[in-house]
Amino acid sequence: MSRSIAWMKVMALAAVLVMVLSGCGAGGSSSGSAQASGGEQASQAEGGNLTFALATSPDTLDPHRSGLAVTVRAIRTIYDNLVVQLPDGSIKPWLATEWSVSEDGKSYTFKLREDVKFHDGTPFNAEAVKYNLDRVIDPATKAANSLALIRPYQSSEVIDEYTIKVNLASPSQAFLGNLSQALLGIVSPTAAKKYGDQLGKNPVGTGPYTFVKWDENADIVVAKNKDYNWAPETVENKAAPHLDTITFKIVPEEATRIGSVQSGQVLAAETVPPQNVAALKNDPNQQLLQANTVGLPYTLFFNLRKAPWDDVKVRQAVQSAVDVESIVKTLYLGNYERAWSALSPGILGYDASLEGSINPDINKANQLLDEQGWIKGADGIREKDGQKLTLRYVDGSPNREKRNDIAAIIQQQLKQVGIAVEVEITKDIATVIYQNWDYDLYGNSQVNSDPNALYAFYHTSAEGERRTLSGLSDPKIDQLLEQGAVETDPEKRVEIYNEIQQVLIDQAVILPIYVFPYTVAASKSVQGVKFDSLGYPLFNDVRIQP
Structure with a gap:
């Protein structure tokens, strides 16, 4: 275990994540959860249904095939992971009780819990873990973000029923932490084989809640999940949840x-619009919960494979x-921070020196375009070789986080x-984006724990x-x-990732826009909401105060 312990200490010292949670408004709390002002009465509250409004619809409830952050809000309730990452970056046991790492960093041997079953009764064991890891890299799965997380x-x-050795093609400083992410949640092999492509509509995991329906x-x-008894360190209640549904x-x-x-139609709702923040803070019946997210901020990506955006000077313009x-400032009223690089603050390797490095300069923009032969026409739009300088900007619907604006x-x-x-x-x-690649500019973000x-x-x-x-295809990058x-x-x-960020900004490969704070508006009756190290809500400790 010595190597894994040392690795965890490195992660803790690196402090790849900083998670801030605040309960705002009258009687609000900043203790890491929404604590009930009713004290003993709230602590005894059991049962009930929490209604929680999502800003968009999940694409699937199959963690290995999802590409949306909103999916994690739901699948965190259904699936567990081998390990958990704490806010200080350290990695702790969950479904795996301990692990060791080979000297070359290319093999991890995990010891597993022996008291866990999937919701369908399938035993959780080494065979189940092997099935899951192999499933992610199987082309037939059509894995999305999970494929990037599991590499290499x-x-x-399978060493024995509750011991598995995991082999990597090369050492990876991100691998162990990535195993804690919800999109590498452990699915029931029985259900995955039974439902195939439809597992996303019939999810089965080992988590604190079981799937009922999706309209x-x-x-x-x-x-x-009344049998649940193996929650990680990120929550206080290790047993079955207090809520019924x-x-x-x-x-x-x-x-x-x-x-x-x-x-009062719902008890909680995510992604609070900036214009509502002040009112919620001052509402004696409501509370505002917030967690910083880390990873890749909301960023606009140029499509470098389409002219003229393959020209660095046009991009710099x-x-x-x-x-x-x-x-x-206009759209988020001081509630969102401006992004300056390809990484967000709080993650290992974030380059703070880029802050303030890019500012609007209309004269420079015009000069760069003039130099590249793009000349303004009678209508004010630039032309070159008979072609208008037109940028195709694609965004999704609904208007998530005012991105359409x-x-x-x-x-x-x-x-x-x-x-x-x-x-x-x-x-x-x-x-439009992932099949036809029909865009010149498109925005995306990703919550992640490692650069x-x-x-x-x-x-x-x-x-x-x-x-x-x-x-982008750059040998240096x-x-x-x-x-x-x-x-x-x-x-x-840190030095490596600083250099990467600097090249991406110098070459105008991207336009970083904002850092997203995950916010939840909730009734004061909702107590015990916590957030994981990436800013996703956890419901193991939640009670509804009578």
Whole structure:
């Protein structure tokens, strides 16, 4: 165990995550959960149904196939993981009780709990873990974000019923922490084989809640797992949840979502609009809970595989013309921080020196475009070789976190320098972005615990693999990403990821926009909400005060 303990200490010292939780308003708490003002009465509350409004609909309840953060709100209730990551970055046991790491860093041997069963009665054991890890890398699974998280997993060996050896193609400083992420939750092999592609509609895990139903675009219902007795250190209640059920209601329209909390139609709702924050803080019947998220901030990616965005000077012109500070202040009223790099503050390797490095400069933008031969026409839009300088900006529907509004503002800002922006808002991001790659600019973000998350976004795609959002192919970036994945010295890793961030900004590969704080508006009757190290809500300790 010595090597794994040492690794965990390194993670703790690196402090890859800083999680801030606040309960605001009259009687609010900042203790890490929403504590009941009713004291003993609240501590005895058992049962009931928590209604929790989601901002968007999950894409699937199969963790291995999901690509959306909103999915994690629901699947965290259904599935468990081998390990858990604490807010200080340390890795602790969950379904795995202990582990050791080989000297070359390429093999992990896990000892597993012997008292766990899946919701369908299937035993949790080494065979189940091997099935899960192999399932993620099986092309037939069509894994999404989980595939990037599990790399460089290669194979597993079942040593005995409750011992498994996991083999990697190369050492990875991110692997153990990634095993704690919800999208690598452990699914029932029996259910996965039975339902196949439909596991996402019939999820079965070992978690504190069991799946009841999912009415498309309406609600998802989960119920207490009465046999549960193996929760991780991130919650106080290690046994079955206090609640009988949770109903996740899908309410995309933000005014309706928050209004439903204020009117009592639901007890809690996520993603509080900035304009509602002050009112909630001052409402004696409501509370505002917040957790910082870390990983990749909301970032606009240029499609470098489409002209003229393969020209660094044209991209730099856009970078100079877009006033990000104004966008963030206008839309988020001081509640969201501006992003400055490809990583968010609080994660290992974040380069604070980039803060303040990019500011709007219309003259510079015009000069760069002039130099590249883009000349303004009679209508004010630039042309070259008979082609208008047009940027196709694609965003999704509904208007999550006012992202559609960002597109509208950028459209106006770029018009000032002669760039026509065509904004397309679509519900079918999967087809437009990930199948047709039909965009010049597209925004995305990712919650993650390790800077190795950059690998899936900026490393050159392997033959036959899904390309990255930017389509970047830079041997220097590739080499740095490969080094960062295996480097064991935290200080050297910081240097590597600093350099990567600087290149991405210098070359205007991206436009970082904002850092997302996860916020929940809740009735004061809802007590015990906690958040994991990535800012996702946990419901093991939740009670509803009578």
